[in-house]
Amino acid sequence: MSKPDQKRDFGFETRMLHAGHVPDAVTGSRAVPIYQTTSYVFDSPQYAAELFDLKQYGNIYTRINNPTTAAFEERIASLEEGAGAVATSSGMAAQLVTMMTLLEPGDEVVASQHLYGGTRTQFVHTFRKLGVTAHFVDPDDFDAWEAAINSKTRALYAETIGNPQGSVVDISRLAALAESNNCPLIIDNTFATPYLCQPLNHGAHISLHSATKFVGGHGNSIGGVIIESGRFDYSHYPTIANPSPSYHNLRFYDTFGLHGFLMKARVETVRDTGSCLSPFNAFLLIQGLETLSIRMDRHVKNAMAIARYLEDDPNVEYVAYPGLESSPYHELALRYCPRGPGAVFSFGLRGADPRGAGRRFIEALNLFSHLANVGDARSLVIHPASTTHQQLSDEELVASGIDPGMIRLSIGLETEEDLLWDLDQALRAI
Amino acid sequence: MGSRSGAACDLTSHSLLTAEQKAIYQAPDLVRRTLGFASSVAIVGLSTKRQKASYFVATFLKSRGIKIIPVHPKADRILGEKVYPTLKDIPEPVDVVNIFRPSHECPIYAAQAVDINAKVFWLQLGLFNEEAATIAGAGGLDVIMDLCIKMEYGRYDGTMRFLGMNTGVLTSKKAQIGRISSHEDVDLSECLL
Numbered sequence: 001m002s003k004p005d006q007k008r009d010f011g012f013e014t015r016m017l018h019a020g021h022v023p024d025a026v027t028g029s030r031a032v033p034i035y036q037t038t039s040y041v042f043d044s045p046q047y048a049a050e051l052f053d054l055k056q057y058g059n060i061y062t063r064i065n066n067p068t069t070a071a072f073e074e075r076i077a078s079l080e081e082g083a084g085a086v087a088t089s090s091g092m093a094a095q096l097v098t099m100m101t102l103l104e105p106g107d108e109v110v111a112s113q114h115l116y117g118g119t120r121t122q123f124v125h126t127f128r129k130l131g132v133t134a135h136f137v138d139p140d141d142f143d144a145w146e147a148a149i150n151s152k153t154r155a156l157y158a159e160t161i162g163n164p165q166g167s168v169v170d171i172s173r174l175a176a177l178a179e180s181n182n183c184p185l186i187i188d189n190t191f192a193t194p195y196l197c198q199p200l201n202h203g204a205h206i207s208l209h210s211a212t213k214f215v216g217g218h219g220n221s222i223g224g225v226i227i228e229s230g231r232f233d234y235s236h237y238p239t240i241a242n243p244s245p246s247y248h249n250l251r252f253y254d255t256f257g258l259h260g261f262l263m264k265a266r267v268e269t270v271r272d273t274g275s276c277l278s279p280f281n282a283f284l285l286i287q288g289l290e291t292l293s294i295r296m297d298r299h300v301k302n303a304m305a306i307a308r309y310l311e312d313d314p315n316v317e318y319v320a321y322p323g324l325e326s327s328p329y330h331e332l333a334l335r336y337c338p339r340g341p342g343a344v345f346s347f348g349l350r351g352a353d354p355r356g357a358g359r360r361f362i363e364a365l366n367l368f369s370h371l372a373n374v375g376d377a378r379s380l381v382i383h384p385a386s387t388t389h390q391q392l393s394d395e396e397l398v399a400s401g402i403d404p405g406m407i408r409l410s411i412g413l414e415t416e417e418d419l420l421w422d423l424d425q426a427l428r429a430i
Numbered sequence: 431m432g433s434r435s436g437a438a439c440d441l442t443s444h445s446l447l448t449a450e451q452k453a454i455y456q457a458p459d460l461v462r463r464t465l466g467f468a469s470s471v472a473i474v475g476l477s478t479k480r481q482k483a484s485y486f487v488a489t490f491l492k493s494r495g496i497k498i499i500p501v502h503p504k505a506d507r508i509l510g511e512k513v514y515p516t517l518k519d520i521p522e523p524v525d526v527v528n529i530f531r532p533s534h535e536c537p538i539y540a541a542q543a544v545d546i547n548a549k550v551f552w553l554q555l556g557l558f559n560e561e562a563a564t565i566a567g568a569g570g571l572d573v574i575m576d577l578c579i580k581m582e583y584g585r586y587d588g589t590m591r592f593l594g595m596n597t598g599v600l601t602s603k604k605a606q607i608g609r610i611s612s613h614e615d616v617d618l619s620e621c622l623l
């Protein structure tokens with residue numbers, strides 16, 4: 001028996017339910033209350049001055065921090081074993097805030113080319129307006145990563161599970177490469193979730209999420225979050241180490257140590273870009289976190305069954321799910337996502353007219369919802385060639401890593417046999 | 431709060447300490463006990479500059495009703511408090527000696543902390559010196575290393591979580607305080623979670 005005073009390392013599920021929230025002294029409210037407020041009354045003028053100077057830990061204004069949002073932040077930081085977290089209005093905002101905190105005009109980023117399309121667009125076009133250049137490399141090719149790194153490189157970036165290829169990135173190897181170049185490694189862990197993979201425990205320095213997806217898990221809230229390990233040595237990293245003109249020449253790393261990056265992200269970047277999460281969405285995302293492991297186990301179980309079923313179907317050309325032994329990423333998936341590599345994957349339809357087959361397949365489905373999202377409790381489907389990428393010719397599609405017959409699925413929590421029934425009848429209808 | 435510029439050390443991880451060293455020098459019950467009884471903290475290396483980590487820590491402790499005693503070779507007053515050139519010049523009882531100076535200087539401060547009958551020898555985040563720990567320990571002091579006293583206070587009084595930091599504190603017990611009043615002498619032994 002350990003003494004009650006002794007710190008215990010609580011399990012994942014316990015932290016899913018308890019981390020980040022202690023019942024408050026006045027009401028004892030057990031659920032995390034929604035602090036639907038913009039601002040907070042200060043204790044005294046002197047306290048207010050110290051608060052603005054960051055000499056006190058306290059609530060200032062909901063664009064900077066909020067107790068409901070903070071409970072979400074601490075909870076997800078606990079699940080990924082980070083030093084802390086900063087929530088944002090969306091996954092795109094999490095990326096932008098991370099980069100705007102780290103980078104200055106003239107800096108460069110090297111990123112995996114297997115990225116969510118919106119992320120690629122942000123990196124190419126929006127970053128260009130900020131004077132930042134992104135280079136894209138094949139995530140499996142470490143020579144390409146090394147070749148793309150130069151004296152201006154300030155960060156490496158990849159997704160735990162990239163789509164549509166279903167590629168799993170070798171996080172610890174990439175982290176070592178990043179560190180030897182004085183760069184943090186940033187991992188988008190959206191598809192794996194904090195339950196299936198903890199990038200910081202494999203050496204990544206920053207993990208971020210579109211919490212819109214499996215974290216919230218019910219398709220009802222847009223949100224994002226940035227988690228930092230507190231283990232990166234920023235003492236020679238200009239933006240975090242040097243005096244900051246936008247905070248009275250504060251040196252964030254010198255003053256806040258392991259919290260330096262997170263403090264700067266919150267009190268400068270989120271403050272100035274206004275990309276805060278709303279407390280109501282934070283509450284909904286907390287509800288998602290409370291059942292995360294249970295949901296993900298079921299998402300993965302359904303995904304595995306469906307991937308195996310599709311692999312055996314004569315109308316199916318390929319299935320890009322790293323949970324399958326046939327995937328070139330199976331070994332990496334076992335290493336980084338031992339409980340299963342998520343529930344989003346693509347497969348290809350065979351035939352003379354795959355683009356038409358894709359359209360007919362979508363039309364024939366009864367349970368899968370045709371929409372542009374992933375990570376809902378319900379099963380989702382999209383056919384890029386007839387929706388997001390419809391303007392592209394077959395050749396242009398292939399060049400962007402998408403084939404005309406490619407279908408992307410996000411497997412939900414419905415009864416497994418019902419999902420198999422729906423796919424089967426749609427495959428027979430094409 | 432770090433003191434990277436003052437502390438000539440390599441900080442590449444959460445902690446400079448091994449797991450065994452953490453169990454001794456960062457034990458949660460030792461940290462909580464210290465925060466619970468500390469009513470005077472001598473701060474060696476407290477800066478006169480408002481944007482230095484030590485100044486943040488001192489401002490914070492003072493707001494919690496803790497008497498801070500600056501130790502600085504030249505300054506006269508810092509944060510309104512009389513400054514002493516060395517620990518040995520302090521004429522009043524000191525509970526905690528808190529160090530913001532490079533690790534290699536720490537054995538000297540450890541010996542002085544023993545001489546003035548301090549109770550706890552606390553090296554800030556980024557600082558570690560086993561020789562100093564041995565001297566302080568032999569003199570009957572508890573030793574805490576590579577932790578920030580402000581962060582630890584914020585961890586256990588619950589305020590650090592307002593900024594989304596991972597406090598590691600997990601309990602189903604109702605908190606004992608709703609918020610920290612900044613200028614009252616709060617009995618931390620009561621309100622610690």
Ligand SMILES: Cc1ncc(COP(=O)(O)O)c(C=O)c1O
Nearest residue numbers: 090091092116188190210212223
């Ligand atoms: C892997 C990945 N990262 C980031 C995003 C962007 O997140 P959000 O839509 O919450 O801005 C998405 C959204 O589709 C995504 O799938």
